[in-house]
Amino acid sequence: MRYCLLLLLCALPLHANNLIDQQLPDFYQQLIPQQHYPLSWQPKHFNDIQQWRTKGRAALREALLWPDEPVDFAAKLLKAEARDGYSAQLWSVQLTKQSRVQLMLLQPDNTAPAPAVLLLHDHGARFDIGKEKWIQPFATDVRLPSAQQWADKYFSTNFIGDALAKQGYLVLAADTFGWSDRGPIEYDAQQAVAGNMFMFGRSLAGMAAYEDLQLVEYLKQLPQADSSRLAVLGFSMGAFRAWQLAALTDDIKAGVAVAWLNSYQHLLMPGNNILKGQSAFYMLHPGLAAKLDIPDIAALAAPKAMLFINGGKDNLMPQAGVEQAYQQLATVWQAHGAPDKLTTMLYPQYGHEFNAEQQQQVFSWLATQLALPASD
Numbered sequence: 001m002r003y004c005l006l007l008l009l010c011a012l013p014l015h016a017n018n019l020i021d022q023q024l025p026d027f028y029q030q031l032i033p034q035q036h037y038p039l040s041w042q043p044k045h046f047n048d049i050q051q052w053r054t055k056g057r058a059a060l061r062e063a064l065l066w067p068d069e070p071v072d073f074a075a076k077l078l079k080a081e082a083r084d085g086y087s088a089q090l091w092s093v094q095l096t097k098q099s100r101v102q103l104m105l106l107q108p109d110n111t112a113p114a115p116a117v118l119l120l121h122d123h124g125a126r127f128d129i130g131k132e133k134w135i136q137p138f139a140t141d142v143r144l145p146s147a148q149q150w151a152d153k154y155f156s157t158n159f160i161g162d163a164l165a166k167q168g169y170l171v172l173a174a175d176t177f178g179w180s181d182r183g184p185i186e187y188d189a190q191q192a193v194a195g196n197m198f199m200f201g202r203s204l205a206g207m208a209a210y211e212d213l214q215l216v217e218y219l220k221q222l223p224q225a226d227s228s229r230l231a232v233l234g235f236s237m238g239a240f241r242a243w244q245l246a247a248l249t250d251d252i253k254a255g256v257a258v259a260w261l262n263s264y265q266h267l268l269m270p271g272n273n274i275l276k277g278q279s280a281f282y283m284l285h286p287g288l289a290a291k292l293d294i295p296d297i298a299a300l301a302a303p304k305a306m307l308f309i310n311g312g313k314d315n316l317m318p319q320a321g322v323e324q325a326y327q328q329l330a331t332v333w334q335a336h337g338a339p340d341k342l343t344t345m346l347y348p349q350y351g352h353e354f355n356a357e358q359q360q361q362v363f364s365w366l367a368t369q370l371a372l373p374a375s376d
Contacts, residue, residue, distance in 0.1 A: 037296060039291045039292045039296060040292065040296050040328075041056075041296065041328075041331060043335070049332070049335040049336050053300055056297075057247065059288065059291050060244075060247060061248060063206070063285035063287060064209050064210055066202065069096060069097050071214075072094060073093050073095070073218055074093070075091050075218075078092055079138065081138050083165070084166060085108065086109055086162075086166065087107050088136070088138065089105045090103070090105075090138070091104075093218060095211055095214045099177070099182075099211065102174070102175070103131070103174045103215075103218075104161070104174070105172055106135060106161055106164070106165035106170070106171035107165075107224055108165060108169070113223070113224060113225060114169060114170040114226055115168075115231070115371075116220075116222075117164050117169045117233055118172050118212075118215055118230070118232045118252075119161055119173040119238070120173075120235075120239075120241040121133045121238050122234075122237050122238050123236060127179050128143060128146055128179075128180065129147050129150060129180050130175035130176060130180035130181070131174055131175050132144075132146070132150075133151075134161040134171075135173050154353050155353075155355070156355045160359065161173055163363070164363075172218075174211075174215055176208055177204075177208065190204070190281060194277075203281070203285060205284050208282050209245070212244075213245065213249060216252060217251075227251070229253060230251055231253060231256070232245050232254075233256040233362065234256070234258065234260070237260060239257035239258050239259055240261075242255050243261070243301055243308070244297060246301035246304060246306060247297055247299075250304070253305070253370070254304065254306070254366065254370060255301060255305070256366070257298070257308050258310075258354045259316075261326075262294055262317050262318065262321035262322060263293055263294055263321045263324045264294060266318045267294075267318075267321060293328070295325035298325070299332035299333075302332045303336035303337070304341065305341045305342075306329075306343070307344075307345070308329070308344045308345065309345045309347070309354075311346075311349075311351045311352060311353065312347060313348070313349065313350060314351050314352045319348075323346070329342055329344065330344070343365065
C-alpha cells in the first residue's frame with residue numbers, strides 16, 4: 001500500500017505541485033514506516049548478517065526487472081588520442097541486446113594490468129554531456145567547452161578521469177541512456193520512457209542499473225585491467241548508482257559515492273526531486289521502497305571498502321537524512337566485523353559538489369584500497 005501511494009504521488013502532473021505543498025504533509029507520513037523496513041538489518045529478525053545480505057541483495061536484483069542477457073561486446077575502437085602518460089580511446093560496445101553505446105577508456109602507457117575505476121556520471125539537468133563530465137573530450141570535440149564548464153562548476157576545474165589515469169588507473173566512463181551520445185532525452189521524455197517501460201514490466205531504473213552491471217562485465221574482461229582491483233566512483237545521481245552497483249556485485253572491490261545518500265523519511269517531503277517523476281525514475285525501482293530504505297540498499301555493499309562523502313549545505317540531501325543513513329551503514333559494517341572498511345565524511349561547509357579537497361581524499365583512499373602509490 002505504501003508503495004502504491006508513492007507511485008500515485010510520482011504520477012501527479014506538474015501543475016499539481018501547489019496542491020502537494022498545501023495538502024499532503026500529513027499524508028506523506030503514511031508512506032514512511034514508523035519503526036523499520038521489513039528487510040532492514042535487525043539482528044532479532046535475521047540469523048546472521050550474511051543471511052540478511054543474501055536476502056536483501058536478492059530483493060534488489062529482483063527489483064531491477066531486468067533478466068541477465070549475455071552479449072558479445074563486439075568492441076570497436078573509433079578514435080584514440082595520446083595524452084600525458086596515458087591514451088584516451090573511444091570505443092563502440094554492444095552493452096546489452098538493446099543498446100550499443102560509446103565508451104571512453106583512459107589507458108596508462110604502462111602495459112601491465114592496472115587497477116581500474118568505473119566512473120558513473122551525474123544527472124545535473126545537463127544532457128549534452130555524460131561521460132564527458134568525467135573525462136576530458138578529444139581536442140576536436142564540440143562538447144569540450146560544455147565539459148569544461150561542468151568541471152569548473154562541480155569539480156574545481158578538474159577532469160577526474162584524467163587525474164586518475166595520470167595516477168596509473170585504467171578508467172572507464174559511459175553515457176547513461178539520455179545523455180550525450182545517447183540523448184538528449186529530457187524531463188517529459190524521460191517520464192514517458194519510464195511509463196512505457198512500466199507497461200512492459202521493465203523500469204528505467206532497472207535498465208540503468210543493469211547497464212552499470214554490464215559495464216563491470218566489460219571492464220573486468222579487458223586484458224589491460226586487473227580484475228581483482230576494480231572500483232566504482234560516482235557523483236550525485238552517479239553516487240546513487242555507485243553504491244547500488246557495489247551492492248549488486250562483488251566484482252567491485254571498492255566504491256566511492258559523493259553527494260547522494262539519504263533516507264526516505266527525509267526525502268519524501270513536498271517539493272523533493274524524488275517525488276517529481278521525470279528524472280526520478282532513474283532511481284525508483286518498483287516495490288523496493290516497501291522493503292528497504294535507501295541506506296539499507298547501500299549497506300548491501302558491506303563488508304567491502306566504501307567511502308561516502310556529503311556536504312552539509314547540499315540542498316538536495318538533507319543533513320539529518322545523511323546522518324541517519326551513516327548511522328545505519330555503521331551498524332551493518334559493524335555486524336560484518338569490518339567497521340574499518342567503511343568511511344563516511346560530512347563536510348558542513350560544502351554543498352552539492354566534488355571539490356579539490358574531496359578529490360584528494362578520494363585519491364588517497366583509492367590508492368590505499370587498490371594498493372597504488374598515492375598521488376602527490
